Amino acid sequence: MRRRDLLVGTAVTLCGLAGCVGSEFERLRAASSSAEYAPADDSSDGPDRDGTDAESDTPIEVGNPDDVPFLPAHPPHEVVLRNPGETERPVSVVITAGGGVESDRDDDGDDTDPLLEREFDLPAGERLAFVLVEPRSYTVTVRTSSDDGSNESTVTSGVDRHPFDCVRSRTTVTLSETGVRSESTSSSVPCPVPSVADTSLEIGERTCAGRMDGHQAVVEFADEAVIVDGESTTPTPCHDLSLAETEYDERRDALAITVAVDDEKAGTCVDCLGVADYEARIDLEGRYPGRVEVSHETPAETRQVTAVDYQLGE
Numbered sequence: 001m002r003r004r005d006l007l008v009g010t011a012v013t014l015c016g017l018a019g020c021v022g023s024e025f026e027r028l029r030a031a032s033s034s035a036e037y038a039p040a041d042d043s044s045d046g047p048d049r050d051g052t053d054a055e056s057d058t059p060i061e062v063g064n065p066d067d068v069p070f071l072p073a074h075p076p077h078e079v080v081l082r083n084p085g086e087t088e089r090p091v092s093v094v095i096t097a098g099g100g101v102e103s104d105r106d107d108d109g110d111d112t113d114p115l116l117e118r119e120f121d122l123p124a125g126e127r128l129a130f131v132l133v134e135p136r137s138y139t140v141t142v143r144t145s146s147d148d149g150s151n152e153s154t155v156t157s158g159v160d161r162h163p164f165d166c167v168r169s170r171t172t173v174t175l176s177e178t179g180v181r182s183e184s185t186s187s188s189v190p191c192p193v194p195s196v197a198d199t200s201l202e203i204g205e206r207t208c209a210g211r212m213d214g215h216q217a218v219v220e221f222a223d224e225a226v227i228v229d230g231e232s233t234t235p236t237p238c239h240d241l242s243l244a245e246t247e248y249d250e251r252r253d254a255l256a257i258t259v260a261v262d263d264e265k266a267g268t269c270v271d272c273l274g275v276a277d278y279e280a281r282i283d284l285e286g287r288y289p290g291r292v293e294v295s296h297e298t299p300a301e302t303r304q305v306t307a308v309d310y311q312l313g314e
Contacts, residue, residue, distance in 0.1 A: 062095055062116050063133030069224050073192050073287035074135040077159055078170040081128040081142065089175050091128075092119045092143040097136060122175065135161045142182075144175045155180040163311060164253075164287060166191030192286035194248050194255065201243040201259070204277035209233055213275040217259075217294040219308040226288070228257060228280040230305065232296045237274035238265045244297055246282050253290035257282065260297035 059078070068074055083089050095116040115138075122128055132138055138159040145152045157171050169186035217230035232241060245258035259280060293307045 059129035059131045060116070060118075061131050061133060065133055068134055069221075070192065070284075070287040073164060073166055074161075075165070075168045075189055077132040077138070077161065079130040079132065079140055079157075079159075080170060080172045081122060082172060082174045083122045083124055083126055084174065085176060086124050088121055088123045089144050090119065091122050091175060092141075093117070093130070094141040095130070095132070096139045096141075098139065132159060135163055135165055137161055140171065140173075142173050142175075142180060144180060153180040155182045157182045157184070159184075164191065164290060193250060194253075194284050194286045194289045196246050196248065196255075196282055197285045198281075198283040199243055199246050200281045201241065202279045202281075203241050204279070206234070206237045206239075206274055206276040208237055208270065208272035209275035215296045215303060215305050217296075217305045219292050219294060219306060221288055221310055224284055224288075226255060226257070226282045226284065226292055228259075228282075228292075228294055229278075230259060230280070230294065230296075231275060231277050232259055232261065233298065234261050234274035234276055235299065236264055236269045236272065237276075238269035239263070239274060239276070240265065241276055241278050243280055245295075248289060255282070255289040255292050256295070257292065258295045258297055258302070261299060 065071055079095075081091060081093070083091075093116065094114050096112060096114050098112070116130070120128060130140075138161075139156060140159065141154065141156045143152060143154045153175075155173060157173070159169075159171060166189055167186050168189050169184065171182060171184045174181045174183075213231065213233065215230075215232055217228050220227040220229070234241070240262035242260050242262050243257070244260035245256055247256045248254070249256065257280060259278060288310045291307060291309050293304060295302055295304045
């Protein structure tokens, strides 16, 4: 069910579907948004003012900052609604994940639920701000109508977000009697460089290799770490594995991970080609690298087993 909220004055505190913006996220947002809001045009399309509009203290948050890995690398995208006119305007806001609108369907054929669907009465001279937290693509649809309800205007804006955007961006939607206008701006911010904070390697089962066993690896990005579940052949089942390399190449934005075959443990061992399961974990600081390349090093050769590009969101 839709809600209608009446915004009165500038002391209103607005909370979104996930609650109010937390203090840490607000600090990061303030650090990346030091510039004041600028009017989209001169005062000719609104009342005689000092060139600024009143704005509510707290934006409506869409998403949870705690769910965003490496938050400083992903400044939130701001959506600001302006009403520079002399009368209050009803406005409907629908924010959907991805590039579609309300009628889009997901891969399973189900309706895509909006992340936010709200109705407001925006007073004259006021602004209403939203913060899109997660680094993904969005569609923002804004509808408004004239005082008598005879004229309805709609604008749909797509928001594209790169996983490593390191960009401060804003979409400003201006409501007027002649229609709805949307304008987007962006600027770069310093981007953190990935660095390795800690590493670990756990070796699982070691057995004689079967016909289908061999070198393979699966890469997962989770909990601000790169996790590799792999399988490496060894000269015998008694050989150990070690994490020989975890090196980040800033030029290529790539993290190289090499798992190497170690010496054979002392004692007797069955004479067969071995295979060992392992899980390597590389804890990171800064952000995820754009690419992870996993190699296996054996006494005979070093081969790249897999290479995976990092993608977050849509």
